[in-house]
Amino acid sequence: MADTYSAREDRCVTGIEGLDNILNGGIPRGNTILVTGSCGTGKTTLSIEFLVHGALQGERSLYISVTEASDKLLKNMIPYEFFDPKLIEERKLIFIDLPVIYEKLGLQKLDFTLEEIQILVDQIVKVVVELNVKRLVIDSITSICYRLTTEEKIREFILRLGTELSDAGCTTLLVSELLPSAKGYSQYGVEEAIADGIIVLGNLERRGDLLRTLQVVKMRGTTHSRAKYVLDLTPIGVLLVPLLKGGSVEMR
Ligand SMILES: Nc1ncnc2c1ncn2[C@@H]1O[C@H](COP(=O)(O)OP(=O)(O)OP(=O)(O)O)[C@@H](O)[C@H]1O
Numbered sequence: 001m002a003d004t005y006s007a008r009e010d011r012c013v014t015g016i017e018g019l020d021n022i023l024n025g026g027i028p029r030g031n032t033i034l035v036t037g038s039c040g041t042g043k044t045t046l047s048i049e050f051l052v053h054g055a056l057q058g059e060r061s062l063y064i065s066v067t068e069a070s071d072k073l074l075k076n077m078i079p080y081e082f083f084d085p086k087l088i089e090e091r092k093l094i095f096i097d098l099p100v101i102y103e104k105l106g107l108q109k110l111d112f113t114l115e116e117i118q119i120l121v122d123q124i125v126k127v128v129v130e131l132n133v134k135r136l137v138i139d140s141i142t143s144i145c146y147r148l149t150t151e152e153k154i155r156e157f158i159l160r161l162g163t164e165l166s167d168a169g170c171t172t173l174l175v176s177e178l179l180p181s182a183k184g185y186s187q188y189g190v191e192e193a194i195a196d197g198i199i200v201l202g203n204l205e206r207r208g209d210l211l212r213t214l215q216v217v218k219m220r221g222t223t224h225s226r227a228k229y230v231l232d233l234t235p236i237g238v239l240l241v242p243l244l245k246g247g248s249v250e251m252r
């Protein structure tokens with residue numbers, strides 16, 4: 001069980017057993033990870049499960065929603081057994097809609113200046129520090145990058161944010177949206193180079209079925225498997241089983 005790893009202070013145990021096994025105990029604390037994949041591959045579910053496990057362990061967890069309204073998102077989480085609405089009532093798990101922050105900061109233009117980027121980073125870090133957030137998900141970073149418009153600004157935003165969140169002891173998942181035809185691991189190519197880790201979620205057609213897959217491509221600060229796993233979204237959450245070369249799927 002994931003609890004085996006709970007003694008390791010330097011690791012942020014995701015609570016998704018298969019992923020903690022792949023990462024030899026969890027994500028190195030303070031890392032900023034890109035969770036990347038095309039639509040419907042399970043990015044949001046995996047990210048929220050990561051937050052819920054943190055909240056259950058007493059680590060305050062924050063989800064910043066950029067594209068979907070968080071009340072709608074929460075409704076989608078109710079069928080999952082890992083989700084406990086009490087965590088929200090107790091403010092161990094917090095949802096914030098980024099458009100509300102944009103409005104508060106007066107960031108209404110489509111194209112942010114470097115100064116506005118700094119204001120946005122400062123605001124996110126301020127919330128994280130004030131609320132003592134230890135796990136953060138931004139869903140999605142692609143939608144923020146869309147308003148940054150140049151590679152230089154995207155680099156500046158992710159680097160600053162990653163460094164300051166790491167200093168605050170916060171482990172972060174940046175959800176990245178990919179087109180199925182994409183060649184790299186991120187929409188703008190910059191995100192993947194800066195992130196400390198990349199978890200790729202994908203679709204794989206096999207014998208007329210569309211499987212979801214997960215692969216850890218990089219993770220600074222730990223050894224890890226680079227094998228591809230089948231990702232199953234079950235009522236108890238994300239389950240991972242190795243995708244064997246021969247094409248059969250076997251339980252571990
Ligand atoms: N209760 C559930 N149990 C199992 N699978 C579910 C459940 N609810 C939704 N799903 C599946 O999960 C998929 C959505 O997963 P999720 O929202 O995590 O993906 P995503 O990668 O974030 O998608 P998007 O790119 O649209 O944001 C749905 O298309 C559906 O197939």
Ligand SMILES: [Mg+2]
Pocket residue numbers: 043044045139
């Ligand atoms: Mg999503």
